[in-house]
Amino acid sequence: MKRFIICILCTLVILTGCWDQNQFKNIKLTLTIGYDKAEEGKIYETVSIPTVKGSEGVVEETVQVLSSDARTPLDARDKIDQMISQSFNPSKVEVVLIGEELAKSDIYPLLDNFYRNPSSNLNAQLAIVEGTAKEAINFRSTGDTKISEYIGGLLKAATSSTHAHGHNMQMLWGEMIEEGEDFALPLLKVDEESNVIKFDGLGLMHEDYYTGIKIPPExxxxxxxxxxxxxxxxxxxxxxxxxxxxxxxxxxxxxxxxxxxxxxxxxxxxxxxxxxxxxxxxxxxxxxxxxxxxxxxxxxxxxxxxxxxxxxxxxxxxxxxxxxxxxxxxxxxxxxxxxxxxxxxxxxxxxxxxxxxxxxxxxxxxxxxxx
Amino acid sequence: MSGQTNQKISRRQFFFVIIQTQIGVGILALPFDLHDKVKQDGWISLLIAGVVIQLLLFLLWWLAKRFPSKDYFQIQEYVLSRWLGKVTSFLYVLYFCSVGILIVLIYGRLISIWVLPNTPFWVLAFMMVFICLYMVCCSLLVIARLYTMFAALLIIMVIFIFYSAKDSKFMYIFPIGEAGLTNIIAGIDMGILSFLGFIVALVLYSKTEGTAKEKLVTIQVAQAFVFTFYLAIVLVTFTFFSTQEMALVPEPVLYMLKSYEFPIVARIDLFFISTWIVFVATSLSTYLLMSALGLTNIFQSLPTKWATIGVAVIIFITASYMGYDISKLNNFNTYVKKGGYIFSIGLPLMVLIFSFFRKSSAKEGTSS
Incomplete structure (x- = not known):
């Protein structure tokens, strides 16, 4: 009897992993997400998904950039999910970009899903792109760094050189919804001519929208x-x-x-x-x-x-x-x-x-x- | 529990048993609950509640001191007469079971929301109840030793919480007193509820070594410790989250930790949950232990082992029946909270008053 109970218990302990396992091979991690304004009150979501291919030795990394318009951010995620072979997972997002036009209307609804979902990464950086976020994510720099690394590094450097706050999404949230407190988001700009993305000052926010007024980098x-x-x-x-x-x-x-x-x-x-x-x-x-x-x-x-x-x-x-x-x-x-x-x-x-x-x-x- | 039942625990162990019982499932939500009622003045309510509890503990100690060799259930039987005493003891067992069920429910719900969304409730409940059953099936001494050892995990929690203090803005707890006196007083209720579990001091009093005065010091210091810990958590979360934001995060402690990322541990909130589970288990074990103790007091012939298993099975089945149902949980929660006042404060004080009409067994000599 004792042995029987012990056997059952052991199997039970092993089995419990099955409900919530989330294996890396089944998902595609996206590291950068961008939102833009689309027509008819829709939003346009762009994600970059790096995939590592190849076995030992030769490792090839390809980056896929996908976009879709939708009603809400998660709606867009579903649509993008239907375009790729695996399901994509935003729990390691490092940078969230918002296009200037979209940022001028309320941005809180875009971010709600990050705050609500327990697996999201609240340590991600938020930035506004002058122009569209799609442009920035589609950007190919001359070096072969990933876009998330590029933008993430750019923002980190701006923080360490006292140009941007470096506040993550969690810290911005408080400033966003508290009355009598506003914040500023770093602005990025794609410079086609010299083929770079550059830090272009701080965009002043009021409540949760971009006022269009900015503080120049100097x-x-x-x-x-x-x-x-x-x-x-x-x-x-x-x-x-x-x-x-x-x-x-x-x-x-x-x-x-x-x-x-x-x-x-x-x-x-x-x-x-x-x-x-x-x-x-x-x-x-x-x-x-x-x-x-x-x-x-x-x-x-x-x-x-x-x-x-x-x-x-x-x-x-x-x-x-x-x-x-x-x-x-x-x-x-x-x-x-x-x-x-x-x-x-x-x-x-x-x-x-x-x-x-x-x-x-x-x-x-x-x-x-x-x- | 067989064999070593009569061996007493040391005062240090008594100290850790008290804090391990009090610090439990509630700490994650405590700041939210206080904030919900009293906004940024919640810490004042907690402060007042802390003082009230200290006074209350003094009264409970007075009761226990009058009958130093009897445990709480025996005192009841002695003071309230045999049958009435047995009835109240049985009610106590029911109450302890309900608290146990509540702990399992809240724990399961939280784990489901934060970590394992697809795992069925009964699995989570089973693992928790089984672990506790395993702990309680030893002697009290072993449990006390375990609790003392687990206290090391408190250090981890404290480090995490103080780490987040670096981003707190002190201005968020101002203006002080905005909620108004009535709200602050109403909020004391929330504060007292967070300290429930101190009843264990009364139940295990007779099983502890030392003179009455020494034990009083232990009890008060343990309470002060828990109070300081709570206050630190409340102040850090209140200053970390803005006043509006606080209303949106039911588990502020976890949410606060979620926004940090370390080189090796990317999600310290999950780390924190793992340590928190230990504290949930210790609280649940104490209630399991106390229920079993009560049952064996009522049914003298019942072996402790079976009493414990019985209680565990009841807790497991009832909790699984309720599962993730939020309305059931809320209803149940209100009842148990009200019960907390009756069983942790009302009844013991009543027993204390009645005990003045009875001869103190201290004067009788060792009677039981």
């Missing part, structure tokens, strides 16, 4: 620092001099070593004042004029850079106002620390009336190995 670093984010490297080039024999001499390039940002919200009656102090400790990485030991020169550079960046900070803030995109979470902070003021506000309208007082202080601390 200013995205400053925006990120103003938000309190810094990647591995934060490098900026700014003009500090006039009337030089050649224009190249007018510029200075520096790298932010560490920074400190303070954001203070002062509601005064109906008005919301935001004071921001941004202290940057920088290393000069390029300045052909040399003589960076003279305290006077350094003092002047500090002052000039501070002025230039303070002005630019105002400019960046005005761009976010233009897009009505509260990327600094001022609304949410207002709700958190001044709930009584928040209740009186209609943030969709009132963000534009926020007064922003930036103060950027630059301190040059290093100047490389020459003076």
């Amino acid at each position: 200013q995205s670093t400053l925006l990120l620092l103003m938000q309190g984010n810094k990647g591995n490297v934060a490098r900026m080039t700014r003009k500090v001099r006039d009337d030089q024999p050649t224009p190249i001499l007018e510029y200075i390039t520096f790298q932010v070593m560490d920074f400190d940002r303070k954001l203070k919200i002062r509601p005064e009656g109906d008005e919301v004042n935001v004071d921001m102090t941004l202290n940057l400790n920088v290393t000069v990485t390029e300045y052909p004029h040399d003589h960076l030991v003279d305290e006077k020169i350094i003092e002047k550079l500090n002052k000039d850079l501070s002025n230039v960046l303070t002005e630019e900070a105002s400019e960046v803030f005005n761009i976010t106002k233009e897009g009505n995109s509260d990327v600094f979470s001022i609304g949410r902070m207002l709700k958190a620390y001044h709930p009584e003021v928040w209740k009186e506000m209609d943030w969709a309208e009132d963000y534009k009336d926020v007064t922003f007082n930036p103060k950027v202080n630059v301190t040059i601390q290093n100047h490389g190995i020459i003076n």
Whole structure:
């Protein structure tokens, strides 16, 4: 009897694997998914599916790009499923691209299936493509890297050079649905001429749609620092001099070593004042004029850079106002620390009336190995 | 349980038995439940609930202290008279079984949603109940040792949770007090429910070594530990998820971990579930143990082994009958929660009050 029971139990334990096994040989993993706007309110989904063929030694990798229009993302997935020999599985998606036109309407419905499905990869990156996502996924670079690696690497590099946030889909979700908080998505652009895909700044979002207003790549670093984010490297080039024999001499390039940002919200009656102090400790990485030991020169550079960046900070803030995109979470902070003021506000309208007082202080601390 | 029944567990083991029973199936959903009722002020409710439970544990300890050599079922029989005592003991067995069923139901449902969508419920239920049956069929001492060993897994959980804290935004728990006092007080209910399982301290009190005072310290420290653990989870998830987002994720702890990817372990939420299963099993085992203990108290001639197997079979069959049916689960859940108040708080306090009319067995000397 005992032996009988043990036998049954053993078989049972082995059998349980059968219901939920998900074998790699039966599925095709897609690493990049793109969505575009199609006619009649439909969406157009494009996926790239790499397939590894060949046995030992000679391994050949082919990439298949498939598209289909459909009502919803999963509807499109079913349609694409009908075009390939195996079923395709998006649980390892690394990059999700959204075409500019589609991004201008609500993007949350596109992403719902990622948030809902337990096997999806929420660590994927989200980006907007100027033009269409299809174009980007169909893109063949001169090198033979996979498109997901290319775009994923591009975004990762943008994050580490403080041009993009690097927020994954999970982190964006909170910012998407929370009121008084908006976000910015990296913009990509296919450059046909030089045959590259390039990072083209940050697209400002309001609630869950793209406002069409963007922060250019040169200013995205400053925006990120103003938000309190810094990647591995934060490098900026700014003009500090006039009337030089050649224009190249007018510029200075520096790298932010560490920074400190303070954001203070002062509601005064109906008005919301935001004071921001941004202290940057920088290393000069390029300045052909040399003589960076003279305290006077350094003092002047500090002052000039501070002025230039303070002005630019105002400019960046005005761009976010233009897009009505509260990327600094001022609304949410207002709700958190001044709930009584928040209740009186209609943030969709009132963000534009926020007064922003930036103060950027630059301190040059290093100047490389020459003076 | 044969042979070693009389051997007592040490105070350290007692400590781990309490926390292993309390930390169980609920931790994944606890932040959501609190948030559902009280929004971002849920942690205040938890805080108050924690204090209330400490007071309550003091009263339960007082009751147990009066009859140091009797277990809780024997105390009931002594205080409430033989027959009434047997009836309440039987109700207790029913309650413990129901909690066991609830644990299996919630566990099965969660595993199905997150990991094994195609596996039938009875398989999941069977594996869980069988493992627990296997654990409980040893002596209490062995169980206690096991629980102590499993506590090492807590470290893994704590590491995961604190790792996610790096992305939390503190502003999400502000404004404090927005929910209003009434809601916060209503939310205490949710907090207390998360601590249920402390009744094990009363049931196993007489089977633990040490003086009354030492045991009180153990009980209170165990409770404080569980409370700190819960509070950490709640604060981390509340600051990780935005206020609106929290309303959409019924298992915030898992969801939070799902958004990270490590070089070797791509899905740490699955990793977390695996450790969580151990805590589910320990909770279920304790309830199984307590039910069997109650049954053997009522039917003196019943061997403990058969009592345990019987309870396990009942839990398995009832749970399988309900399966993935969400409305049945919800109904059942409400009843068991209400039962929690009666059996973990109401009845023990009543027994305490009645016990003042009875002579304390401590004064009688060792009677049982």
